[in-house]
Amino acid sequence: MATIIxxxxxxxxxxxxxxxxxASALPRLGFTFAKSxxxxxxxxxxxxxxxxxxxxxxxxxxxxxxxxxxxxxxxxVRVEK
Amino acid sequence: xxxxxxxxPGSLDDSSALRAIRLAGGTPxxxxxxxxxxxxxxxxxxxxxxxxxxxxxxxAISRFAPIMASIIVAAEHGFPVLGICNGFQILCESHLxxxxxxxxxxxxxxxxxxxxxxxxxxxxxxxxxxKGDRIIVPIKNGEGSFQAGADTLKQLEDDGRIVLxxxxxxxxxxxxxxAGISNARGNVVGVMPHPEQAIELxxxxxxxxxxxxxxxxxxxxxx
Numbered sequence: 001m002a003t004i005i006x007x008x009x010x011x012x013x014x015x016x017x018x019x020x021x022x023a024s025a026l027p028r029l030g031f032t033f034a035k036s037x038x039x040x041x042x043x044x045x046x047x048x049x050x051x052x053x054x055x056x057x058x059x060x061x062x063x064x065x066x067x068x069x070x071x072x073x074x075x076x077v078r079v080e081k
Numbered sequence: 082x083x084x085x086x087x088x089x090p091g092s093l094d095d096s097s098a099l100r101a102i103r104l105a106g107g108t109p110x111x112x113x114x115x116x117x118x119x120x121x122x123x124x125x126x127x128x129x130x131x132x133x134x135x136x137x138x139x140x141a142i143s144r145f146a147p148i149m150a151s152i153i154v155a156a157e158h159g160f161p162v163l164g165i166c167n168g169f170q171i172l173c174e175s176h177l178x179x180x181x182x183x184x185x186x187x188x189x190x191x192x193x194x195x196x197x198x199x200x201x202x203x204x205x206x207x208x209x210x211x212k213g214d215r216i217i218v219p220i221k222n223g224e225g226s227f228q229a230g231a232d233t234l235k236q237l238e239d240d241g242r243i244v245l246x247x248x249x250x251x252x253x254x255x256x257x258x259x260a261g262i263s264n265a266r267g268n269v270v271g272v273m274p275h276p277e278q279a280i281e282l283x284x285x286x287x288x289x290x291x292x293x294x295x296x297x298x299x300x301x302x303x304x
Contacts, residue, residue: 010183014228015254017188066145069138069174072181072228 002051003080004059008068009040043067044080051079082301084294085112085122087152089143093130094165094277101277102126105294114146124161124205124297125152127168129221129275139182139224140170149175161205161297162269166222169261169271178264178271179237180229182222186254190223194286195252195274197260201244204267209296216289218274220252220260225273227255227262237262245272 010016016038023037047055059077068075084107086098099109110122114132119125133142143149149171156162156177164172172178185191194217199210210216229237234257237243245261253273261272276290 014183015186015226017184017186017254021188066137066141069141069181071173071179071230072183 002047002049004045004047004051004056005078005080006043006045006059006063006067006075007040007078008043008063008073008075009038010073014072041067082124082298083108083110083120083122084297085110085119085125087112087114087125087127087146087148089114089130089132089146089171091130091132091134092128092167094128094275095130097275098126098128098165098277101280101291101294104280105291105298107294107298112148114143114148117147117151119148119151119155123301124163125155126277127152127162127164127171128277129166129168132167132171135167135224138170138174139167140172140174143167143171144174153177156264156269159266159268161300163206163293163297164269164271165275165277166220166225166273169273170224172269172271177269178262179233180227180262182224182273183226183228184224185222185226185252188223190221191225191252192221193219193252195220195247195260196249197245197274198248199244200246201241201263201267203241204244204263204270205297205300206270206293207244207296208300209292215248216279217287218276218279218290219286220274222253222273225255226253227257227259227273229256240265242267244270245274 019038063075102109199214247258276293279285279290
């Protein structure tokens, strides 16, 4: 069994108010390390056995069509063992 | 004239939209997301709400409903479609309209009576207005901030496809104060404000929204 990870982030030029809210909450708790924060989504897709090239291509297709909105977001697909 | 209103799981303003069509003088026809049957309607409204709980992204899952396959094909042939609030989000996710609606700039859910300017009156949904009309219509959303690339924004401006623009204040950080846009042909219109909630003084801040529904009736009669 393997896990295919799809990470979706807002494009850098798109305003991320959620990330900004997190960034402004951190120093209130004494965490002063963050210059800025951006928040995204992570999908964990479990498949039987080692993912094939065809399966990964399908996941790419799903990431493009459903998991992300290419107008405002980018995605990365990778396999976690 | 028959105008359809689609009910998705989580639609909230479908009954208000049906009522607005009736008060405008049309025949409201309820349509259901799980069927691809448009029931011989001559125009369709995608109402507000939180279809599929807004899971994943607003409108992202509704886009793949069977009724949307029929609507997308019809819209590409000039069939009038109006998306209100969540309906606008669904139209963007369906790529019938460009851009996307994202989280409001200050993260607040905004519920208020909003002043707007009607800019594009060359659509079946707005031809009863005069260019530059100032109207008051409620807005109620958490993800109404219109975002698009610079080239898309320029094209919308150059082609006069901005249907409604916020005035006095921009409630959510929308680029260019955009509250509503149309497709290139003009038959598909998406607006974040709720014209169906401004159709009579008993229940709304104005009657300014009713013109959306009378406009489409006049358009179809004139054909």
